[in-house]
Amino acid sequence: MIEHEHDEDRRSTPRQGDLIELSRESSGRPDAAPKTSRAIIEVRDLVKVYGGDTRALDGITFSVAPGEVFGFLGPNGAGKTTTIRILATLLTATAGTARVAGFDVAADPHEVRKRLGLAAQTPSLDAFSTGRESLELAGRLHRMLGADVRRRAGELLELMGLGSVAGKLTGAYSGGMKRRLDLATALMHRPEVLILDEPTEGLDPQSRSALWEELERISAAGTTMMLTTHYMEEADRLCSRLAIVDNGQIVVEGEPAALKRGVGADVVLLQFEIPDGEGQVAQVRRLLDGIVDSDAVTPHPVGVALAVPDASAAIPALLRRLEGDGLSISGLQMSQPTLDDVFMKYTGRSIREEAADQPIILFGA
């Protein structure tokens, strides 16, 4: 019955400098199990159908090993939050199974809840409680004892940089402070698994990178994390492994670096003063015939994109070929593949659904 262990072995080298122990206390037993023998999150063929015909999840299968930071990267509406809510026992799946820390979310929700910390997409705090009261209530509900509740709340407030506002009502907190307090309430009971839904959504860049540092520290202390995001930088920076999801399915899964290597090429972007799309693409294809495959030349909003295996070495030759011939190249950009390119490769679409990347259509123009 007791299928889960407090996999302390994942923390092979306890870090001296750690202010605070973020994961479960060690049980004191030597744990001989190999590092990845048991998944702490195990999801199989998960399906969720809303209202009879909306298939939010269409057969999701993945597992997360103790100590990992596993990411779900995908555009809005891909099924990320639905997956999170099923794992957090807030939603029942239509089909398939999910186990967290050894317990089935449908059969043993109470056991799952004891071992899980959830930080939802929007921080959910009681506006009329102080930061300290919020943490202490979370501790109490997890049956922590008085002295431990006070000590742990104090530690977390300091760790999250909220010491000076601990006695203020959370309704008066800034967005970044709310996020950090919300995260702290999720960590209060030293969960085995921390689940974060879009942890930095809506934060300014400064607060975002501060929170990233926080999450890195939590992960370094050994807590298993699963997070969803539609920010590629976030997935890239935090995740040891990630799954790209689209339309309720996992498109591809792997380590970020390996996924990017899988794209196979760097991107060289030729910018034109007046991009005209297909005409320039054809011209570039002709000029580069023999050194770049015509498939690797694609139109881009500012000009023409080339996929070139080793861009820095290839650029002199490319430029010689492109010189003259009436092409007025106004700029040149070189970049390594991003997770967006990975997403593009597997779905044919860009993950950046933001309007900035869309052509602006003026009616009547």
Place this chain on the structure above:
Amino acid sequence: MTAFAYETYHLGLRTMRRFLRVPANWISIIFFPLIQLLIFSQLYQDVVQLQGFREGSSYLDYLAPGQVAFAGLMGVAWSAYGLLVEYRSGYMDKLRVAPIGRWSILAGEMVPLFFQAAAMAGIVLVVSLVLGAPLETGVGGFVLILALAGYFGIAFAGTSFIPALLTKSEQATSALALLMFPIFFMSTAFVPAALMPDWMQVVNDWNPISFLIEAIRQLMVTGYDWTAIGNALLSLTILGVILQIGTLWAFRRLAR
């Protein structure tokens, strides 16, 4: 059971903080009963000359018990509002992810209403006494009146929770609370039953608020009338059981 009590206690403390930390909450609750107490006791002071009123007593004496009960009613008329706001903000999900019983979440909202209604009634009772209303039964009666008002608060809270849980709309819940006021106006809060038209007397015979008011009135004006107190407890229990069953049923759908 101990788990339920433990969780309800900690969640209830939070609910109390939420109520107390916004002074507008309790000011708006006691405002209406106090205004009625102050203005109507002057405006209608001669109404006691009609038959049916106790001879030799002022209209304030008659009016005060009803306003004490009204404060209890006002104290819970919008009581499900906080739950709805937190359902929408996602705080409810935070509680649902915690390893606690689902009913504790509801009890954490409900149980404090006993103290909320009792406290609101207590403020109006104290003001009534300051204005000159009697309290024949003294401290014992004071405590008993607050307990009755608190009991009424829990029993009556379903009138806010049931529409809130069914509509999940703050606006609908607020608006529906106003529909409860006529039930109060058709009680013996303002005039004795003998002065009501026949049809309203029939309504009054079944009005649990009237039973509450009569029990409070006896405690204030004459003394311990255990029949009146017993009738109040019985009618409030019947009201409470019906409304609580409805609330539990409506909450089930939300919290699962």
